[in-house]
Amino acid sequence: MDNIQLKSISKKYKRNVVSGNSLEYIKSLFKRKYETVTAVSKVSLTIHSGEIIGLLGENGAGKSTLIKLMNGTIKPTNGSVNVLGYNPFLKDKQFLSQIGVVMGQKSQLWWDLSPRETFILYKSIYNLSDVDFNNSLNRLLKTLKINNIIDSPTRNLSLGERMKCELICALIHHPKILFLDEPTIGLDFIAQNDIHRFLLQYKQKHDTTIILTSHYMNDISYLADRVVIMSHGNKIYDNPIDDLEKITKENIYLNFELNNVKAVVKDFNKNVYSSSNHRLSLKVPTNEVNKYIQLVGKLNNIHSYALKELTIQDILEEIYVSGVKK
Numbered sequence: 001m002d003n004i005q006l007k008s009i010s011k012k013y014k015r016n017v018v019s020g021n022s023l024e025y026i027k028s029l030f031k032r033k034y035e036t037v038t039a040v041s042k043v044s045l046t047i048h049s050g051e052i053i054g055l056l057g058e059n060g061a062g063k064s065t066l067i068k069l070m071n072g073t074i075k076p077t078n079g080s081v082n083v084l085g086y087n088p089f090l091k092d093k094q095f096l097s098q099i100g101v102v103m104g105q106k107s108q109l110w111w112d113l114s115p116r117e118t119f120i121l122y123k124s125i126y127n128l129s130d131v132d133f134n135n136s137l138n139r140l141l142k143t144l145k146i147n148n149i150i151d152s153p154t155r156n157l158s159l160g161e162r163m164k165c166e167l168i169c170a171l172i173h174h175p176k177i178l179f180l181d182e183p184t185i186g187l188d189f190i191a192q193n194d195i196h197r198f199l200l201q202y203k204q205k206h207d208t209t210i211i212l213t214s215h216y217m218n219d220i221s222y223l224a225d226r227v228v229i230m231s232h233g234n235k236i237y238d239n240p241i242d243d244l245e246k247i248t249k250e251n252i253y254l255n256f257e258l259n260n261v262k263a264v265v266k267d268f269n270k271n272v273y274s275s276s277n278h279r280l281s282l283k284v285p286t287n288e289v290n291k292y293i294q295l296v297g298k299l300n301n302i303h304s305y306a307l308k309e310l311t312i313q314d315i316l317e318e319i320y321v322s323g324v325k326k
């Protein structure tokens with residue numbers, strides 16, 4: 001079943017423009033000049049129930065704007081958005097009760113309240129019965145293992161503890177869709193892993209649709225069923241993670257130590273992954289490794305070579321970087 005349908009949506013923002021010199025700046029206080037920024041351009045996307053979508057892209061690529069369009073925070077300039085049968089921007093109560101949102105850079109916890117007190121506020125916002133609230137909270141606390149901290153003021157908690165509490169706020173009412181905008185930002189490796197494990201476990205149990213943005217490739221490669229890459233407001237890639245897995249098996253890095261990389265590099269232009277004075281890394285089809293060793297050996301004296309398997313992160317980085325350069 002489709003949960004989210006975006007049809008050719010665009011979002012343009014008006015941005016105030018001020019030139020560098022101070023006279024222009026003072027003038028602009030009286031007569032403002034604007035430019036139009038296209039944050040999202042004609043994006044179509046269908047997301048099915050229970051999918052985890054990993055949204056990737058450089059800074060300013062349009063990821064947060066896309067999430068805000070899906071959860072109704074902003075209205076598209078063009079195109080249509082349908083989430084669970086609703087126009088999200090109309091903020092129907094029924095719609096809001098079926099989504100949860102975590103914006104990694106914006107807290108939904110009250111700084112001077114304890115997390116438990118904040119959870120109780122959410123209980124009344126979502127109109128949960130005592131039984132539903134207590135069952136849901138106890139289950140979430142048990143899986144996230146943070147029983148011991150939820151009665152301290154939020155300001156005293158670590159970033160990792162706060163993020164786990166943010167997840168409770170977003171999930172206390174069992175939403176069908178969870179929007180996560182950089183949920184692991186600033187977290188150490190252990191806290192990141194805790195969040196990964198929790199999200200996978202939660203999704204398996206509740207079949208929740210999850211839309212996740214992150215700059216950490218391991219968030220995406222560990223969690224996502226499907227990867228969508230944005231660049232300059234456009235969707236440049238949209239494929240299942242299994243496709244990426246296949247590419248990692250079909251290709252391999254062949255790393256050489258050579259006398260003179262320059263003498264070789266031009267003949268392998270499209271295979272070159274990286275090069276320096278004495279090191280050359282080629283990306284080659286896995287079943288043609290011997291052919292490439294022989295070809296390089298004919299052009300230069302090979303000191304040594306080694307093979308390195310590709311990871312999903314390598315492929316994602318490549319697509320991501322080529323999109324940014326365009």
Ligand SMILES: Nc1ncnc2c1ncn2[C@@H]1O[C@H](COP(=O)(O)OP(=O)(O)OP(=O)(O)O)[C@@H](O)[C@H]1O
Nearest residue numbers: 013014015037039057058059060061062063064065
């Ligand atoms: N409220 C706004 N007013 C004007 N411009 C905006 C507004 N919000 C976003 N933009 C611009 O739209 C573009 C896309 O921004 P967006 O926040 O969606 O990118 P992002 O991919 O989430 O970036 P990041 O990874 O840095 O969070 C950027 O150029 C940004 O400056």
